[in-house]
Each structure stands twice: as structure tokens, then as C-alpha cells.
Amino acid sequence: MQYWLLKSEPEDWSWADQIQCGMKGEAWTGVRNYQARNFMKCMQCGDQCLFYHSGRKREIVGTVEIIKTYEPDPTDESGRFGMVTVRALQSLGPVSLAWIKEQSALQSMVLLRQPRLSVQPLTVVEWAIIIGQGKKSQR
DNA sequence: GCCAACGTTGGC
DNA sequence: GCCAACGTTGGC
Numbered sequence: 001m002q003y004w005l006l007k008s009e010p011e012d013w014s015w016a017d018q019i020q021c022g023m024k025g026e027a028w029t030g031v032r033n034y035q036a037r038n039f040m041k042c043m044q045c046g047d048q049c050l051f052y053h054s055g056r057k058r059e060i061v062g063t064v065e066i067i068k069t070y071e072p073d074p075t076d077e078s079g080r081f082g083m084v085t086v087r088a089l090q091s092l093g094p095v096s097l098a099w100i101k102e103q104s105a106l107q108s109m110v111l112l113r114q115p116r117l118s119v120q121p122l123t124v125v126e127w128a129i130i131i132g133q134g135k136k137s138q139r
Numbered sequence: 140g141c142c143a144a145c146g147t148t149g150g151c
Numbered sequence: 152g153c154c155a156a157c158g159t160t161g162g163c
Contacts, residue, residue, distance in 0.1 A: 007161095009160095009161090033146075034146090035146095054160085054161060054162090055160095055161070055162090058161085058162075097162080114144090114145090115144080115160080115161060115162065116144070116145060116146090116159085116160050116161065117145095118160090140163105141162105141163085142161105142162095142163090143160105143161095143162090143163105144159100144160085144161095144162105145158105145159085145160085146157105146158085146159080146160100147156100147157085147158080147159100148155100148156085148157080148158095149154100149155095149156090149157100150153105150154095150155090150156100151152100151153085151154095151155105
């Protein structure tokens with residue numbers, strides 16, 4: 001079981017959108033970066049991911065689960081990139097990028113080192129710290 | 140709106 | 152195969 005972080009511009013695909021499609025989930029299309037693609041190829045059903053809003057928001061707002069592994073992305077005409085399918089698991093109180101930057105235990109997160117990478121691996125520790133904070137800051 | 144970081148493209 | 156030019160992403 002692996003942990004990941006997925007980034008999305010809320011204007012394109014928001015946490016509210018993700019929740020709205022419920023148990024059937026939604027295809028995570030549009031990744032056009034080889035490093036991100038390679039991480040998606042490693043994903044297995046049951047792996048869990050933090051859902052991060054990039055752009056204006058810059059915060060983690062929930063978790064999703066992989067329910068379908070890597071397959072070709074029909075929105076990619078070149079045929080080079082693929083997608084996975086994810087469904088919403090739970091909402092979290094927002095965990096902001098600013099907060100993450102303040103945590104000494106989170107300084108090695110890929111999010112801080114490679115801010116442009118849209119699919120990233122997480123360590124169990126990073127996952128646990130952020131989930132803890134997300135539950136604490138809920139409502 | 141700006142800019143740094145990074146990825147891709149294309150000429151050589 | 153190198154590298155300059157260019158485009159995109161995303162934080163500030």
C-alpha cells in the first residue's frame with residue numbers, strides 16, 4: 001500500500017467535483033509529464049492519495065483511493081500518457097501549503113522540492129502527519 | 140502580474 | 152547529443 005499526492009487546479013477539477021461523482025470515482029486525466037506518469041503506473045488499487053488544490057487555494061482538502069489502475073488516457077492524442085481512476089474517501093479540514101512549510105518533519109516532501117510535479121509519492125510519516133492535521137482542523 | 144523552475148522542442 | 156529558445160506551471 002502506497003501513499004501519493006495528487007494536485008488539481010480547482011477551476012479544472014475540484015474536491016467538490018470529486019465528491020459529487022461518489023463511489024464510482026472519476027478518471028484522473030490530463031497528466032502530461034513523464035515523471036508523474038511513471039508514478040501513476042506504480043499505483044495499485046487501494047492506494048490512497050491526498051487531494052491538493054493548486055493555484056489560488058494551495059491546500060490539501062481530502063483523500064482519494066485508487067479504484068482502477070493505469071490505462072491509456074483517451075484525452076491524450078499522442079498515446080503516450082495514461083490515467084488512473086480515483087474515488088473520494090474523506091474530506092479533511094484544509095491543510096495549507098503554508099502550514100506544511102512550517103513543519104520541520106515535512107521539509108523533505110516532494111511538494112516543497114518539486115512544486116510543479118502533479119503526481120507525487122508520500123512517505124507513511126508524511127501521510128500520517130497531514131491526515132492528523134487535516135482531522136484536527138476539520139470544521 | 141511577475142518570475143523561477145522546469146520540461147519540451149528544434150536547429151545545429 | 153547539445154543547447155538555446157520557448158512554453159507551462161504554480162507560488163508569491
